[in-house]
Amino acid sequence: MAEENKTYTIPIGPVHVGLKEPITAWLQVDGERIVDVRIRPGAIHRGIEYMARERNPIQVIYLAERICGICSFAHIVSFVRVVEDATGIPVPPRAKYIRTILLELERIHSHILWAGVACYTLGYDSAFNLGMLLREKVMDVLEAMTGNRVNYGVGTIGGVRRDITPKVAKAINEMLDYYNREFSYFYNVVTEDPIVKARMRNVGVLSKENAIRYCAVGPTARASGLRMDLRWSSPYEAYEDLEVEPVVPQDYLGKVHGDVFDRFFVRVMEVYQSLDIVKKCMDGLPDGPIMHESKPAKLLSLLKEAEGVGQSSIEAPRGDDTHAIKLTKGEENITWWKVRAPTYANAMSWPIMFKDQEIADAPLIINSIDPCISCMERMLVVDEKGSSTMTTKEELIKLCRDKTRRLMHR
Structure with missing residues (x-):
């Protein structure tokens, strides 16, 4: 009589060399094949929404950008937009363009970082080092624009706090020339390597139907063939003046696999797209003020007289970043604030991606959605x-x- 198949449970995490943040995955395996998975995010929630109730909207800006270090400006823009929605505070056109430039610069550094980490997870260290070298150029520009490499502190309600000077404009244009000249080498080194293709192709597959069913967002959804991008479907800031099309594999490769390779491909192609958007914004940068109200005390008095509920969703590097807020007239501090970062939605697809995959691919599959664990609920x-x-x-x-x-x- 043949022996029945036995399955074993293997834990990955909470600390693992292939994971950027603490997370635990219990893999139920039959030999080397994963048959089921149970995932628990790491306990690193910081209670930022609760802390915000003891602060006024201007102070919460600096909490919002610390939700995630990689897409900190995306959280700032989503937060200040939600306050502007609740209060009716307008944003000058020049400020909208500067916000868009910063958002796209942040997308570039986020996608290059993810691509490098993906190569590191595969064991392709030379491509990882090349990616980190390339990323330094955009980080230098962000530092020139804001004074910081992360948590820029330039967003404000009704505009931005720093303008683009001639020196910064020169640095941005030099960066555009640099990436248009050098980035294709990184793309070719990774996508033309047969071992990389073997490790990424048909691994962690998420079909278009399952992407819809499990509410995937951002590059994860686009890699499954879904044409969804808030910059395209619900344009905001300078995107209202630009024609931004969702990047989907079928437009370039002719076919959608919905695997790790497609998720890599979408992010790399979005780097080229972001370079084009930054170029258009620099060419069409309007003149004028960069904020509605430059005096914080006067701005705070306007906010204290506001009352209402606001909501904002923007396309962060990982996908839809949604903020909602309520302000009560006469109260300086916000009444409540809710945030749904894109990892909330994308993590729901993990069990589907793991089905019938190899144990060795588990860290790559987890990282393929570019998760931000500290943003997730627990x-x-x-x-x-x-x-x-x-x-x-x-x-x-x-x-x-x-x-x-x-x-x-x-």
Whole structure:
């Protein structure tokens, strides 16, 4: 009598050389084949939304950009736009263009970083080092524009805090020339390597139907063939004046696999797209002020007189970044603030991607959606005696809804 197949559970994480942040995946395997997976995000939630209730909207800007270091300006723009939506504060045209330039520069450095890390996960260290070398150019430009390489602190309600000077404009144009000259080498080194193709092609497949079913967003959804990009479908800032088309594999490769290679390809092609967008914004940069109100005290007095609920969604490097806020007239601090980062949606597809894959591909599949674990929802309850319990998803949703109802009626 043949012995029945046995499965074993193998944990990956919470600390793993192939993962950027703490996360645990319990892989149920039959030999080398993954038959099921259970994933638990790392317990690194920082309670930023709760902290914001003790701060005014101007102070919350600096909390918002610390939700994620890689796409910090995307969170700033989504937050200030939600406040502008609730208060009706206008944004000067020049500020919209500067915001767009910064958003696209951030997209470039985020995608190059992810591509380099993907190569590192594969063991392709020379391509990883090349990617990190290329990324330095855009980081230098971001530092020239804002004074920082991360957490730029230039966004404000009603505009931006720093203008593009002639010196910065020169640095941006030099960067564009540099990438148009050098980036194709990195693309060719990776995409033409047969070993890289073998490790990426038909690995972590997410079909178009499953991408829709599990609400994938951003490059993860576009790599599955979905034409979805908020810069295209719901343009904001300077995107209203630009023609931004979603980057999907079928337009370039003629076929969609929805695998790790397609997710790599989409991000690399979006680097070229971002370079083109920055070029158009620099050529069409309008004159005028860069903020609606330059005096913080006067701006704060305007915010204290505002009342209402606002919502904003923008296309961050990883996908849809949604913020919602409520302001109460006469109160300096915000009433409530909710954030849904793109990893919330994309992580739902992990179990589908893992099905029937090899153990060795697990770190690459996890990283293929470019996850930001510290943005994801989870809650650990610790009582006075020190014992802890993990709140389930259903319980957390119920608590969030109850809390929102209470805040809405304050």
